Amino acid sequence: MNAFAWLAREALADALRRRIAAAVVVAALVSVAMLESCTGCTPSITTNGEVHELSELAGPAGLGTFVVIGLWLIALAGVLAADHLRSTLEDGSALLSLARPISRESFALARLAGVLGLAWGAGLVVLGAAAGLLAVRSGLPLLPALLAGLACALGCVAVSALAMTASLALPRAATLLFVLFGVWLTGFANGVGAFGVAGGWLGTLDRVGPPLASSMALALAPWLGPEVGIAGDPVRVFARLAVWAIAAVLALAYAFRRVELRG
Amino acid sequence: MVTLELAGAVKRYGARTALAGVSLRLAPGEALGLLGPNGAGKTTALRLLLGFTRANAGGVSLFGRDPRDPASRRGVGYLPERLVLPERASVRGFLQLQAALAGIEESARASEVEAALATVGLAERARERIGGLSKGLRQRLGFANALLGRPALLILDEPTSGLDPLGVRDARAWLQAARERGAALLVSSHTLSEVERTCDRIAILDEGRLATSGALAELVGPGESLEDVFVRAVRG
Numbered sequence: 437m438n439a440f441a442w443l444a445r446e447a448l449a450d451a452l453r454r455r456i457a458a459a460v461v462v463a464a465l466v467s468v469a470m471l472e473s474c475t476g477c478t479p480s481i482t483t484n485g486e487v488h489e490l491s492e493l494a495g496p497a498g499l500g501t502f503v504v505i506g507l508w509l510i511a512l513a514g515v516l517a518a519d520h521l522r523s524t525l526e527d528g529s530a531l532l533s534l535a536r537p538i539s540r541e542s543f544a545l546a547r548l549a550g551v552l553g554l555a556w557g558a559g560l561v562v563l564g565a566a567a568g569l570l571a572v573r574s575g576l577p578l579l580p581a582l583l584a585g586l587a588c589a590l591g592c593v594a595v596s597a598l599a600m601t602a603s604l605a606l607p608r609a610a611t612l613l614f615v616l617f618g619v620w621l622t623g624f625a626n627g628v629g630a631f632g633v634a635g636g637w638l639g640t641l642d643r644v645g646p647p648l649a650s651s652m653a654l655a656l657a658p659w660l661g662p663e664v665g666i667a668g669d670p671v672r673v674f675a676r677l678a679v680w681a682i683a684a685v686l687a688l689a690y691a692f693r694r695v696e697l698r699g
Numbered sequence: 700m701v702t703l704e705l706a707g708a709v710k711r712y713g714a715r716t717a718l719a720g721v722s723l724r725l726a727p728g729e730a731l732g733l734l735g736p737n738g739a740g741k742t743t744a745l746r747l748l749l750g751f752t753r754a755n756a757g758g759v760s761l762f763g764r765d766p767r768d769p770a771s772r773r774g775v776g777y778l779p780e781r782l783v784l785p786e787r788a789s790v791r792g793f794l795q796l797q798a799a800l801a802g803i804e805e806s807a808r809a810s811e812v813e814a815a816l817a818t819v820g821l822a823e824r825a826r827e828r829i830g831g832l833s834k835g836l837r838q839r840l841g842f843a844n845a846l847l848g849r850p851a852l853l854i855l856d857e858p859t860s861g862l863d864p865l866g867v868r869d870a871r872a873w874l875q876a877a878r879e880r881g882a883a884l885l886v887s888s889h890t891l892s893e894v895e896r897t898c899d900r901i902a903i904l905d906e907g908r909l910a911t912s913g914a915l916a917e918l919v920g921p922g923e924s925l926e927d928v929f930v931r932a933v934r935g
Contacts (some may be wrong), residue, residue: 437799438799439799439802442796442800446785453787484801527780527783528781528783529784529785531749531751531777531779531783532777532779532783532844533797534748534750535751535772535775536769536772536775536802537770537772537773537795537800537802537852539767539769598741647817696752697746697751698746698750
């Protein structure tokens with residue numbers, strides 16, 4: 437095992453030891469239980485005397501559920517990242533590693549990998565359960581869920597790397613607010629943009645910001661059927677998300693390289 | 700080749716000047732004691748040498764390279780003043796991680812770790828969690844970490860902090876053994892008696908400037924102690 441793998445393993449162990457990890461596990465289990473319950477019932481809905489079976493709404497409901505859980509996971513990755521690197525600088529534990537022939541970039545990326553290990557693990561459980569239940573009980577195809585899962589994973593990379601970068605300059609509370617408000621606002625802009633009504637700065641955020649929700653929604657569009665479309669070109673949106681993820685990681689590496697360490 | 704060098708190093712933190720043009724050199728096998736009152740710039744000098752921070756002016760080199768180049772730290776063992784160890788890790792697990800980070804070959808890691816544990820007297824406690832160790836034992840573990848892989852340079856910040864008299868004596872023996880195999884030592888400390896026993900040269904910093912430096916034998920006159928030299932250098 438090389439030095440980066442050791443550092444990443446240590447970072448993941450640190451992430452798992454944090455109190456928030458227990459909350460993540462509980463939240464993931466509750467989410468799976470709710471999904472199991474929600475996809476298990478078969479009620480009918482009467483609208484203006486017309487009866488609709490819930491199975492007809494499985495696509496939109498599944499898409500909405502998947503995107504909301506995906507955004508929750510992305511926010512979780514950001515929250516974990518908000519002090520996963522910073523805390524090692526504050527308590528001085530990073531210095532023993534950084535006095536070794538280890539590059540700053542390796543150290544920061546290993547800490548990021550630790551966060552992503554936990555967030556992706558939780559995502560695999562919850563999104564995997566959601567996709568599986570929706571496939572078995574409502575007959576929704578799995579491939580869109582897989583692509584949406586990949587979009588969620590990329591979103592986790594972008595947001596957690598940005599959160600880590602911000603944490604090098606901002607206090608912890610400000611970084612947490614930046615993450616939570618940023619994910620919510622971006623998701624909201626993407627949601628409004630999906631209906632083609634986003635204008636002004638919200639529209640700009642939807643068009644050039646990280647497409648956290650829209651990338652997942654576009655991947656899941658086949659669940660809505662051929663007659664319903666979501667605005668946006670999936671390839672371009674995915675490419676934009678990948679660019680954001682890469683840029684965020686590079687920003688983290690650059691910022692950490694310039695940080696003055698207090699030993 | 701010079702092991703480490705500060706050449707007119709200047710470091711400012713905002714309006715405060717922590718180092719104002721300090722020059723130091725350390726050759727292989729030498730032991731330099733870095734002394735000075737609190738806030739004199741000792742820790743800043745160590746930070747510069749380990750690449751933790753960047754000088755505003757002047758040169759800093761470690762084994763002839765920029766200390767911010769990770770390769771320059773390949774032969775360095777470091778013991779910080781504030782030793783923060785992973786509480787839940789085992790003693791051996793921590794050293795195994797550090798051995799990997801130090802770039803020790805995988806095939807040699809286990810033996811190097813066991814050798815370091817045996818040197819500092821922690822072999823019997825290798826399986827214990829670090830959180831259960833006393834301050835003195837943690838400091839021994841810090842030494843084991845610094846000595847891993849037999850580094851060519853040991854940078855030690857208050858190395859005897861938390862050690863009992865037996866531990867201090869042991870630490871002196873470890874450093875002596877390191878010197879005998881050719882390692883250079885840079886020891887920052889307030890414990891003048893230990894510096895006197897461990898080092899053959901001293902540099903005294905005061906308010907970010909080099910107040911005096913040289914061989915102990917030359918600086919400490921007949922009937923004088925290192926404390927006298929220190930007070931004279933700092934208070935004039």
